[in-house]
Amino acid sequence: MWDYISTRLDAIGFSAWQHLSLVVQCLVLAVVIAVVIAALVYRSPALTSVANSVSAIGLTIPAFALVGLMIAPFGFGVTPAVVVVTFFAVLPVLRNAIVGLGGVDPALVESARGIGMGRLRTFLRVELPMAWPVILGGIRVSAQMIMGIAAVAAYVLGPGMGGFIFSGLSRLGGAGATESIVVGVVGVVLLALVLDLLLVGLGRLTTPRGIRV
Amino acid sequence: MSDTTTTIEQPSAEVSGRPIRLDDVTKRYPGQTKPAVDGITLEIPAGKVVMFVGPSGCGKTTTLKMINRLIEPTNGRIVLGDEDVTQIDGDELRRRIGYVIQAGGLFPHMTVATNIGLVPKMLGWSKERIAARVDELLELVSLDPDTYRDRYPRELSGGQQQRVGVARALAADPPVLLMDEPFGAVDPITRQRLQDELIRIQEEVQKTMVIVTHDFDEAVKLGDWIVVFEEGARIVQYDTPERILAEPANEFVENFIGSGAGLKQLTLRRVRDVDVADAVVVKPGTTGKDALQQAENAGHGHVVVVDDRERPLQWLSRRQLSRIDVIDARLDPALPVVSGAATLNDALDTMLVTSVGAALVTGRRERFEGVIDVETVMEAIRDARANAANSEGAPVGMNSGSIGLTPSLIAAGEAAQAAHAGDEAATATATDDARADHTERGAAG
Numbered sequence: 001m002w003d004y005i006s007t008r009l010d011a012i013g014f015s016a017w018q019h020l021s022l023v024v025q026c027l028v029l030a031v032v033i034a035v036v037i038a039a040l041v042y043r044s045p046a047l048t049s050v051a052n053s054v055s056a057i058g059l060t061i062p063a064f065a066l067v068g069l070m071i072a073p074f075g076f077g078v079t080p081a082v083v084v085v086t087f088f089a090v091l092p093v094l095r096n097a098i099v100g101l102g103g104v105d106p107a108l109v110e111s112a113r114g115i116g117m118g119r120l121r122t123f124l125r126v127e128l129p130m131a132w133p134v135i136l137g138g139i140r141v142s143a144q145m146i147m148g149i150a151a152v153a154a155y156v157l158g159p160g161m162g163g164f165i166f167s168g169l170s171r172l173g174g175a176g177a178t179e180s181i182v183v184g185v186v187g188v189v190l191l192a193l194v195l196d197l198l199l200v201g202l203g204r205l206t207t208p209r210g211i212r213v
Numbered sequence: 214m215s216d217t218t219t220t221i222e223q224p225s226a227e228v229s230g231r232p233i234r235l236d237d238v239t240k241r242y243p244g245q246t247k248p249a250v251d252g253i254t255l256e257i258p259a260g261k262v263v264m265f266v267g268p269s270g271c272g273k274t275t276t277l278k279m280i281n282r283l284i285e286p287t288n289g290r291i292v293l294g295d296e297d298v299t300q301i302d303g304d305e306l307r308r309r310i311g312y313v314i315q316a317g318g319l320f321p322h323m324t325v326a327t328n329i330g331l332v333p334k335m336l337g338w339s340k341e342r343i344a345a346r347v348d349e350l351l352e353l354v355s356l357d358p359d360t361y362r363d364r365y366p367r368e369l370s371g372g373q374q375q376r377v378g379v380a381r382a383l384a385a386d387p388p389v390l391l392m393d394e395p396f397g398a399v400d401p402i403t404r405q406r407l408q409d410e411l412i413r414i415q416e417e418v419q420k421t422m423v424i425v426t427h428d429f430d431e432a433v434k435l436g437d438w439i440v441v442f443e444e445g446a447r448i449v450q451y452d453t454p455e456r457i458l459a460e461p462a463n464e465f466v467e468n469f470i471g472s473g474a475g476l477k478q479l480t481l482r483r484v485r486d487v488d489v490a491d492a493v494v495v496k497p498g499t500t501g502k503d504a505l506q507q508a509e510n511a512g513h514g515h516v517v518v519v520d521d522r523e524r525p526l527q528w529l530s531r532r533q534l535s536r537i538d539v540i541d542a543r544l545d546p547a548l549p550v551v552s553g554a555a556t557l558n559d560a561l562d563t564m565l566v567t568s569v570g571a572a573l574v575t576g577r578r579e580r581f582e583g584v585i586d587v588e589t590v591m592e593a594i595r596d597a598r599a600n601a602a603n604s605e606g607a608p609v610g611m612n613s614g615s616i617g618l619t620p621s622l623i624a625a626g627e628a629a630q631a632a633h634a635g636d637e638a639a640t641a642t643a644t645d646d647a648r649a650d651h652t653e654r655g656a657a658g
Contacts, residue, residue, distance in 0.1 A: 107314055107315070107316070110283065110318070111312070111314050111318030111320075112320070113307070114283055114307060114314065114318070114391075115311075115312055115332050115381065116304045116305065116308030116332060116335060117304065117335070121335075125320075126320055129322045130321070208322035209365060210321045210324070210365030210367060211367075
């Protein structure tokens, strides 16, 4: 086991970095998409329930199947991986963003409008900061989830730790196959822990002191 | 807004408010047959406090929110000063009108200073000017800037939050202040104190204030004028508190006033309107013997201990003094204190719970001003009764109206103009007094 790791340290490090990078970039993209969608729908009960259904149903789609389906339009490589990972990343964030924005006290919004803040300014200066802790909760769930999904995305030759898992699985019983799978799985778990810690830190930095629990 | 600068540099007691006129304003919500507000025409005089009262759902809040166009009127015109603001940009309009909601409506994720500085920031003031203004406003609402500037709203009590809410509304020195049930969410004691504070602030800033409340006693206490609304924002009576209490327009108003109209008249007179008695004042550190000597010389039974900012700390009887070596700077928590802006009703209440049957009166910045006792209150009641008989020809309120009442509206409008002129004369005197007070304060500081 240690031999396997020590001889491939560079490759493992590179893959881990690629994996983390894929996840973080998709996460950032997903947060932007989710917040924009949430901002568009949260005022309308009908649209809100549509968005919630979509995010609930979306989460039931097997990641592996979706990855496979993406081969047809996007081929192999980074593109289908990013699409799938981002898609799944959006769902929990969207759900929490809607809940968070919907939970902002209407009196605060009225107060903001009443002192002459426009719609956009009210959203950016009042509603979004107030909903941020809830949205951040969604981001953390999302981050954990897409760590695993990003591994699956290696099936379409996407970057990351998934490569170790698939290459091990395809050679099951062969030399170093088990080690390869273990490195992939443990690597993903460790990365997930690291990212979660980073997100906790981000939460401390970005949550205003006045609403910190 | 060039006048903004001058008022900020020297907070004066001149009328900085502007009149508001609602001209045949209607609000109709889609899908409802009856309009929420039905053709209201209302004139709100500059620098006065006008209270909107009425049962819930009568449209008083809707009417208030149409003044700053948080709710856009379906028809009609809104005139602020001499400018028709019905068509201008709503956000721009609202930056020129202070707005306070229940519990202050502070943003919990911003510090007190950021909250107060929001409107000036939107108006593009410099950082230094905003910081100076924030401190000035915190002083105005009796919060120590160094202590409270950097706090978050949740670190404040309900009453303090409400004060900051008022400070925020005043930040850019708007001529008009709108308040929607401002003291609905605080306990009765805090509410009374906030009301007194608002009266005191209004004396300093002289804004045009429109306040919505469902509490008739609050309306009587705070209002120069009261508008009593009925379903559909129909004006039942628009008059001074004195006249509404003395001559309710109909049974609806009578029911709304509730019982004890006579006692409520007590809430119309303020402590500073009556003569307060002098007292022997000493500072902490004086020996009990000296203080006792002073009390005896003046023929008083008590001495008042004040701190170096002249705020009362203790109220000691001769007997207590005879047992004290040196007077300490301890604050007596049970000290019976009423502010000069408190009503005689509040003062009487405070006196009745103390054994002495008297209370200490404080003025601006809680400075000690004198002593009020039950006899003084009784005398004031006798005065008030005598005056009420003469108040027949007092300036009367404006109009009530809905669509179709136009001729009477015009007549009422003219009456309002006349009333207004009378008010201005009264205000001029008040201003002079306030100036004198100002100079005195300057000399003391």
